[in-house]
Amino acid sequence: MSGVFLIVVLCCFLTGLAKGGLGQALGSLVTPLLALVLPAPLAVGLTLPIFVVGDVFAAAAHWRGWDTRILLAVLPGSILGVIVGSLTLGQLPPATLQHGLGVVALLYVAYRLWDRRHAKVQTDSGPSQTASHLYGAGSAFASTVANAGGPSFTIYMLLWKRTPAIFVGTMALYFAMLNALKIPGYLVSGTLSPERILLVVWALPFVPFGVWSGLLLDKRIDMATFERLVLFLLAFSGVILILK
Numbered sequence: 001m002s003g004v005f006l007i008v009v010l011c012c013f014l015t016g017l018a019k020g021g022l023g024q025a026l027g028s029l030v031t032p033l034l035a036l037v038l039p040a041p042l043a044v045g046l047t048l049p050i051f052v053v054g055d056v057f058a059a060a061a062h063w064r065g066w067d068t069r070i071l072l073a074v075l076p077g078s079i080l081g082v083i084v085g086s087l088t089l090g091q092l093p094p095a096t097l098q099h100g101l102g103v104v105a106l107l108y109v110a111y112r113l114w115d116r117r118h119a120k121v122q123t124d125s126g127p128s129q130t131a132s133h134l135y136g137a138g139s140a141f142a143s144t145v146a147n148a149g150g151p152s153f154t155i156y157m158l159l160w161k162r163t164p165a166i167f168v169g170t171m172a173l174y175f176a177m178l179n180a181l182k183i184p185g186y187l188v189s190g191t192l193s194p195e196r197i198l199l200v201v202w203a204l205p206f207v208p209f210g211v212w213s214g215l216l217l218d219k220r221i222d223m224a225t226f227e228r229l230v231l232f233l234l235a236f237s238g239v240i241l242i243l244k
Contacts, residue, residue: 004037005203008046012203015050016210017217019058021168027051027175029230031147032105032237040098040241044089045191046200047147048182053204055176057211065169070160071177073129074153077136078178084137085144086185092145098241104148105238109231111151115158127159144182149175 011030018027030050034043092100127135135156143149153174157167186192 007033007037008200008203009206011047012050012200012206013210013213015054016057016207016212017214018210019054019172019207020061020211020214020217027150028105028108028148029234029237032101032234032241035098035101035241036237040095040101041092041191042196043101044097044145044147045186045193045196048179048186048192049197050200050204050207051147051175051179052183053207054211055172055179057208058172059176061211061215062165062169062172065165066173067160067162067166067170070126070157070162070170071174073126073132074136074139074156074174075177077133077138078140078174079181080133081137081140081142082144082178082181082185085141086182086189088141088145089185089189089191097146101146101148102238102241104142104146104151105234105241108148108151109235109238111155112231126161127156131159132156140178140181143175143178144185149178 011033014033015027015030018030031043031047034046038046126132135152139149139153139156141149142152153171157171162170183192
């Protein structure tokens with residue numbers, strides 16, 4: 001049981017680090033880590049309140065540091081993705097969801113390794129409206145069923161030519177809105193309940209501490225070494241989930 005407590009604390013802290021600006025790899029690591037010690041559906045549900053708390057502090061830390069045009073472009077598809085994902089939640093067997101989380105984790109690692117070898121394609125005008133709808137729907141669906149919308153939306157953001165500050169600020173507000181939209185579907189499907197929230201509420205103070213640490217470390221840490229460690233942990237978690 002102590003191992004479960006340690007994992008929950010670690011996930012709260014990692015969520016804060018991710019929301020504070022140290023990268024979506026950390027956010028994608030949270031649900032797979034929880035799924036190592038908890039049933040996959042429970043891990044998905046418990047990740048949401050942790051993310052919501054992180055979103056509040058992240059939005060405050062990056063206040064008005066976002067691009068409203070990008071958010072409006074991706075919003076319609078995102079709403080559709082949340083609806084479809086919410087309808088899918090209660091239909092996924094635990095083993096399927098667990099294996100899916102493992103695949104998502106490995107796909108994210110593969111994406112980051114590919115991204116290191118290729119130039120980031122950016123344009124002044126950004127992607128088309130159709131592409132925005134598709135990326136929004138895909139990111140929202142993956143986020144709803146597995147809290148794994150970070151990779152898809154990161155790719156979408158790379159299509160825009162924006163400063164790092166706008167990039168991080170837009171990501172922060174987007175996922176704050178997205179996670180808020182997911183709450184009704186999680187409650188209706190039983191993925192999240194007041195009783196389940198009590199399982200992690202004691203550890204939620206570690207989230208703002210993580211956000212503060214992320215903002216501080218963002219200016220000091222060797223990001224290349226940090227990302228390599230995160231990718232290793234994410235790949236390890238993905239393999240364990242697939243073989244579990």
